[in-house]
Amino acid sequence: MRSQSxxxxxxxxxxxxxxxxxxxHVSLQVTEGEIYGLTGPNDSGKTTLVKMILGHLRPTSGNxxxxxxxxxxxxxxxxxxxxxxxxxxxxxxxxxxxxxLMLTANMYPEITKARVDEAAEQVGLKSxxxxxxxxYSLGMKQRLSIAQSILKxxxxxxxxxxIKGFDPSAMHDFVQLIKSIAANGTSVLLTSYLLGEMxxxxxxxxxxxxxxxxxxxxxxDLQKGDDSSFILRVGEDSEERxxxxxxxxxxxxxxxxxxxxxxxxxxxxxxxxxxxxxxLNRILVEAGVEVEEIRTHRQTLEELYTSLTGxxxxx
Amino acid sequence: MSKLFxxxxxxxxxxxxxxxxIALALCTAILxxxxxxxxxxxxxxxxxxxxxxxxxxxxxxxxxxxxYDAKEWASETEYKADVLRWTNEIQKYRFCLDSGIPSWDWxxxxxxxxxxxxLLMDAVRDGWNAQDLERYFGFPSNLDLTxxxxxxxxxxxxxxxxxxSTYNKExxxxxxxxxxxxxxxxFVEGGDKTIALAQADTEMLERYVTYNVPAxxxxxxxxxxxxxxxxxxxxIIEWTYDNSSDPETARENRMLMEEAxxxxxxxxFALNNNMPSSDILKDVYTEKTTYLQFFxxxxxxxxSVVILGIILAAWLVCMEYHYGTISTLVLYPFKRKSxxxxxxxxxxxxxxxxxxxxxxITLCIGKYLYPVIGTQPVFMTVWNGTVYWxxxxxxxxxxxxxxxxxxxxxxxxxxxxxxLVHSRSISIFSGLFAYLILPQIVRMTxxxxxxxxxxxxxxxVNLDLIHFAxxxxxxxxxxxxxxxxxxxxxxxxFRRVSYMAYKQQEI
Numbered sequence: 001m002r003s004q005s006x007x008x009x010x011x012x013x014x015x016x017x018x019x020x021x022x023x024x025h026v027s028l029q030v031t032e033g034e035i036y037g038l039t040g041p042n043d044s045g046k047t048t049l050v051k052m053i054l055g056h057l058r059p060t061s062g063n064x065x066x067x068x069x070x071x072x073x074x075x076x077x078x079x080x081x082x083x084x085x086x087x088x089x090x091x092x093x094x095x096x097x098x099x100x101l102m103l104t105a106n107m108y109p110e111i112t113k114a115r116v117d118e119a120a121e122q123v124g125l126k127s128x129x130x131x132x133x134x135x136y137s138l139g140m141k142q143r144l145s146i147a148q149s150i151l152k153x154x155x156x157x158x159x160x161x162x163i164k165g166f167d168p169s170a171m172h173d174f175v176q177l178i179k180s181i182a183a184n185g186t187s188v189l190l191t192s193y194l195l196g197e198m199x200x201x202x203x204x205x206x207x208x209x210x211x212x213x214x215x216x217x218x219x220x221d222l223q224k225g226d227d228s229s230f231i232l233r234v235g236e237d238s239e240e241r242x243x244x245x246x247x248x249x250x251x252x253x254x255x256x257x258x259x260x261x262x263x264x265x266x267x268x269x270x271x272x273x274x275x276x277x278x279x280l281n282r283i284l285v286e287a288g289v290e291v292e293e294i295r296t297h298r299q300t301l302e303e304l305y306t307s308l309t310g311x312x313x314x315x
Numbered sequence: 316m317s318k319l320f321x322x323x324x325x326x327x328x329x330x331x332x333x334x335x336x337i338a339l340a341l342c343t344a345i346l347x348x349x350x351x352x353x354x355x356x357x358x359x360x361x362x363x364x365x366x367x368x369x370x371x372x373x374x375x376x377x378x379x380x381x382x383y384d385a386k387e388w389a390s391e392t393e394y395k396a397d398v399l400r401w402t403n404e405i406q407k408y409r410f411c412l413d414s415g416i417p418s419w420d421w422x423x424x425x426x427x428x429x430x431x432x433x434l435l436m437d438a439v440r441d442g443w444n445a446q447d448l449e450r451y452f453g454f455p456s457n458l459d460l461t462x463x464x465x466x467x468x469x470x471x472x473x474x475x476x477x478x479x480s481t482y483n484k485e486x487x488x489x490x491x492x493x494x495x496x497x498x499x500x501x502f503v504e505g506g507d508k509t510i511a512l513a514q515a516d517t518e519m520l521e522r523y524v525t526y527n528v529p530a531x532x533x534x535x536x537x538x539x540x541x542x543x544x545x546x547x548x549x550x551i552i553e554w555t556y557d558n559s560s561d562p563e564t565a566r567e568n569r570m571l572m573e574e575a576x577x578x579x580x581x582x583x584f585a586l587n588n589n590m591p592s593s594d595i596l597k598d599v600y601t602e603k604t605t606y607l608q609f610f611x612x613x614x615x616x617x618x619s620v621v622i623l624g625i626i627l628a629a630w631l632v633c634m635e636y637h638y639g640t641i642s643t644l645v646l647y648p649f650k651r652k653s654x655x656x657x658x659x660x661x662x663x664x665x666x667x668x669x670x671x672x673x674x675x676i677t678l679c680i681g682k683y684l685y686p687v688i689g690t691q692p693v694f695m696t697v698w699n700g701t702v703y704w705x706x707x708x709x710x711x712x713x714x715x716x717x718x719x720x721x722x723x724x725x726x727x728x729x730x731x732x733x734x735l736v737h738s739r740s741i742s743i744f745s746g747l748f749a750y751l752i753l754p755q756i757v758r759m760t761x762x763x764x765x766x767x768x769x770x771x772x773x774x775x776v777n778l779d780l781i782h783f784a785x786x787x788x789x790x791x792x793x794x795x796x797x798x799x800x801x802x803x804x805x806x807x808x809f810r811r812v813s814y815m816a817y818k819q820q821e822i
Contacts, residue, residue, distance in 0.1 A: 056642060056822040080648040090639035095329045103325065106318045107647045148643070 005032040006065075007081070007156050007187040008053065013062030015048050015211075022048040024211035025062070030156065035178065035188040037198040039305065040208035046191045047087060049208070050160045053189070054084055067155050083154030087161045089141035093134035097125055097144050100133060101151065108152045119147040122177055124170070139166050146174075150181060157181060159190040163197065175201050195305060207305060229297035230277055232260075232268040235290030239266050245287040246270075269297060319649060319657035327631060327661055336626065340619045340669050344676040347613030348684060354612065355604050362417035362602065366408040373401040396451040399441070403434040414474070419600040421529030421538065422474050425482075429470045432463050479529035486530065487520040508556040512549065519545040526586065533600040536591045536690070540582045543598065547575040547582075577697040584695065584702040592695040593707050607692060609685040610711055613677045617718040620673065624666045624722035625729045625746035631658050632733035633742060642822055655817045659730065666722045674715035678708055724806050725750050731813040734820075 008030040015023040023045040030036045038046050051057040053064055055071050055078070064071045064078075071078035091100045101119065105111040120129040123143040128136070136144065142162060149157060163174055178201060182188050192198050198205055199219055207215045234242040246260050246268065258273035258280075273280070277294045284291050327333055377398065380387065388394040407430040416422050435454055445456040473482045494513045522541045523530045532538040554568040554575075578594070585592050596607050632655075635641040644654060694710030696703055705713075729746035736742065 051822070054642070054646060056645065058821065076648050076650060079646050082646060084643075084646060086639070086642050088639060090641075090643055092326060092329065092634075092638060092640060094331070095325070099325060099329060103322050104643070104647075106322050107649075 006030070007032050007034075007067055008036075008189060009063075009065040010049070010053065011063045011065065013049070013052060013059045013064060015045075015052060015057060016060045021211050023052070023059075026208070026211075026213045027062075028206055028213060028216065030187045030189050032155075032187055033182050033185045034204060035182050035190070035202045037202035037205040038189065038191045038208060039193065039195060039198060039205065044208040045211040046208050047160060050084075050158055050189070050191060053158060054082065055079060081155040082158060083149035083152060083156070084158040085142070085145040085149045085160060085162050087164075089138070089145040091133045091141060091144060091148075094132065096132055097129040097136070097140075100144065101129070101148055104148050104151050111151050115151060119151050122150070123147040124173060138164065139170055142166065143170070146177070150186075153184075154186060157186050157188045159188065161191055161193070163192060163194060171197060227296060228271070228273050230270040230273060230280070231263075231293070231295050231297050232270055232280075232284075232291070233293040234266050234268075234284075235292055236266060238288070238290040241287065242268065242284060242289045245284055245289055249283055266292075316649075316653060316657065319647075319653060320660055323631065323657045323661040326634075327627065327665065333627065333630070336623060337665070337669060340623045341672055341676065343616035343619040344613060344673045344680065347609075347616045347677065348680055350616075351604060351609055351612050362419075363412055365418065366412050370405050370408045373404045376401050392447055393451065395441075396447075399434060399438055403430055403437070406430065406433070416474075417534075419533035421479055421532035421535075422477065424531055425470050425474055429467055429474065432467045435463060436460065436467075479523075479532075480527055483520060483523040483527075483530055487517070487524050490517040490520050508552060511552045511555075515545055515548040515552065518548075522586070533598075536595050536599050537586065539598050540586055540591070540595045543595065544579050544582050547579045550575050551579075580697050580700070580702055581695045584704075589690075590693055590704065591690050592704070593692045593710065594695070596692050604685055606681050606685045606687045607707070609681050610677065610707075613681070614711075614714060617670070617673060617715060620666055620670045620715075620718050621722040621725050621750055622747065623669060624662060624726040625750065626743055627662045627665060628658075628726040628729040629733050629739050629742035629746065631662060632730055633737055633739040636737040637739065645822065651818045652814050655730070655734070655814060659726070662726050662730075663723055666726070667719055670715045670719040670722070671712075674712055678711060724802065724809070727806055727809040727813065731809045731816070734813045734816040 006029050008028075010026060010028045013023055013026050014021065022043075026045070026049060028036070038049070040046050048057065052059050053066070053071065055075050058072065066078040067081040069078040069081075091097075092103070095103075097120070098116070101116045102113075105113070105116050117126070120126045123146050125140060125143050125147060128140065133141065133144065142164060146159070146162060149159070157178075159178075163171060166174060175197065178188055178190070182203075190198075190202070202219055204216060204218050206213050207217075232242070232246075243262065246258075249256075250260065251257050256275040256279070258275060259271045261269045261271070263269045270280070277296075281291055281294055380394070380398075383391045383394045388397070407426065410430075411417075411423075411426060416426060434452065435448065435458070438448060438452065439460060448454045449456055473479075490513070494510070494517050497510050497513050519541055520530070522544070523538070526537050526541070528535055528537045528541070530538065531542055551572050554572050557564075557568060581592055582595060584590070585595055593607055596605070597611070635644055645651060647654070692707040693704045694707050725746055728749055729742050732745045733739070733742040
């Protein structure tokens with residue numbers, strides 16, 4: 001997080017469709033310049049939440065505040081700060097990419113033709129911008145949507161599944177583009193099923209399931225890892241000895257405890273360890289165990305996701 | 316708002332199909348010329364042709380039935396009556412052809428009477444008795460043949476001399492005498508009504524004498540105006556003496572009388588100011604298609620403006636849902652009402668342009684192909700007992716503006732449906748149904764199902780604004796001011812519902 005100024009404040013929001021609760025008491029905040037990723041299985045409520053933020057749907061209860069404006073009571077003011085791309089790119093196919101961008105540019109006096117050119121170039125569509133949108137591929141349409149949403153330098157950029165149809169090169173460009181936009185102070189809320197890219201791109205990630213926001217984690221924390229968890233790898237001949245030593249020393253001293261699991265051949269996961277890695281190493285070496293590696297355990301987003309959702313299929 | 320308007324304009328005219336549709340709507344003005352030409356080919360024939368047809372028909376009958384045939388006729392006398400009629404018709408039409416008397420000539424009425432008398436004299440010469448003459452030809456039994464012959468001689472002088480001036484004076488004198496007799500009589504069959512009708516006849520003949528025009532000449536506008544005045548006076552007298560107890564009939568009679576009175580006022584104004592109204596000129600017989608006839612026919616094509624409006628409105632609203640662009644559209648910093656308002660405005664401006672262009676094209680074609688011969692027509696209307704007039708081309712323009720207003724109402728209806736259902740085809744179908752079919756259903760229901768009162772102010776019949784422009788409300792049972800208020804009311808409701816539907820919608 002680069003700043004504490006809250007751009008998007010979702011306050012205890014619920015959305016019901018008849019008897020079905022699509023979003024259930026969700027609260028989240030996105031601060032200035034932050035890239036917030038939202039992921040979750042099918043029908044977890046991500047798109048419904050995005051639609052409520054955009055004002056397309058009215059929350060059954062709760063409030064959504066964008067840059068200090070309630071998006072129900074002061075809708076026009078609230079949406080003025082938002083740029084958005086929806087799950088399926090929506091354009092007038094009989095108009096050119098340029099005309100589609102100009103339709104948005106016309107709405108904001110501050111957007112010049114030079115800015116339209118710049119946005120087209122930023123998303124890599126400059127060479128085809130005067131072609132009719134009906135001739136574009138899905139990836140090109142996605143990029144046009146992104147260009148449209150960043151035209152006015154929004155304070156909050158909402159991207160609902162923006163990387164569908166991107167090839168690896170376009171994906172790389174996209175990551176760089178969003179990072180540069182965020183570096184200029186724009187907050188980004190994006191939903192995606194590509195966990196690897198989310199982890200690379202986002203500052204914070206929220207996981208939704210069955211309408212609930214079940215976890216929120218800073219990617220910095222994911223990358224930094226957990227100081228009380230280690231991965232231990234030993235030589236092939238020391239596996240049994242290592243197991244024995246670990247078991248013997250477990251709960252031996254009240255002030256130095258740990259739990260362990262054997263997760264793979266020659267690999268142990270040491271959890272809730274109050275002992276320093278160097279002391280653990282010394283105990284093992286003194287007992288004749290050939291220690292090949294001791295490192296802090298870093299949980300990947302995928303592992304976190306799987307542990308929380310039971311590996312449910314994601315969109 | 317202007318930016319929203321600009322965007323909607325780009326969306327509408329960026330589509331090739333829409334431009335083609337507008338071009339087609341403009342072409343309907345040209346199509347009207349083709350329809351007019353086809354119509355002329357069917358209806359406009361030389362004045363001699365109908366006479367020749369009648370002669371051929373009568374001659375064919377004489378050839379086909381040279382003798383009495385018991386299978387075809389009930390009696391030989393009936394057969395002889397038909398032979399006399401056919402022979403008389405051949406004589407009459409040959410006489411007209413030889414003397415150059417077309418059907419619209421003022422003498423045609425005298426020619427008819429002359430040959431009817433001739434038929435009587437021929438029958439008497441053939442030995443027909445009074446009873447058969449009355450039975451087969453309707454001649455009264457107390458006719459004096461010498462008097463009939465004298466009358467025919469006098470009529471032939473008028474026919475050959477074409478002296479309508481003397482004829483009018485003589486007819487006026489006879490009418491005045493007849494009126495005086497009626498007024499002085501102790502008992503008059505028909506009472507005051509008969510006297511009022513005789514009074515109207517006398518006034519008509521006075522006008523023929525005053526303006527010195529042939530009586531009942533269908534090709535002379537002054538004569539036509541005088542005949543129309545008499546005709547309307549006759550209607551007013553009939554309705555005045557109609558003692559119907561049915562309040563609905565009495566109400567309709569009152570409205571029809573107001574219309575007839577307005578017509579009389581306009582015709583008198585035209586006569587006094589030597590300014591023929593378009594109404595009168597439409598009743599004047601001409602061999603060639605006139606400027607006015609062309610405009611009347613081409614005006615039928617103006618329905619294309621309304622139909623175009625329905626299609627454009629449905630497309631402009633529903634395509635946002637079809638392409639999914641509605642989700643981006645509502646993110647612009649404008650109220651949804653303003654977005655819909657911009658759509659309304661773009662369609663309305665387009666329709667106004669199309670209506671004016673259609674009018675201009677029609678006026679230009681009319682001026683080039685059907686030039687005004689003689690007096691320039693004017694359009695007249697009556698308001699609070701005063702006659703107002705405007706040049707006819709201004710009236711044509713106003714009629715197209717009335718079409719535009721009609722289109723605006725149907726656009727509002729279609730947008731309302733589009734905002735509710737988001738389906739282009741359902742919206743277009745609903746709009747066309749409301750414009751083209753529903754009024755007919757309501758009219759038929761009103762006529763055939765005992766005039767249910769609930770339909771009196773039925774909206775779609777009263778949305779038929781063209782009839783306001785023509786000063787002839789389509790439905791005599793609805794007061795024009797009430798109908799107009801209802802039109803405005805419906806327009807307001809359609810507009811409100813469409814804004815509400817658009818505003819409240821979740822996407």
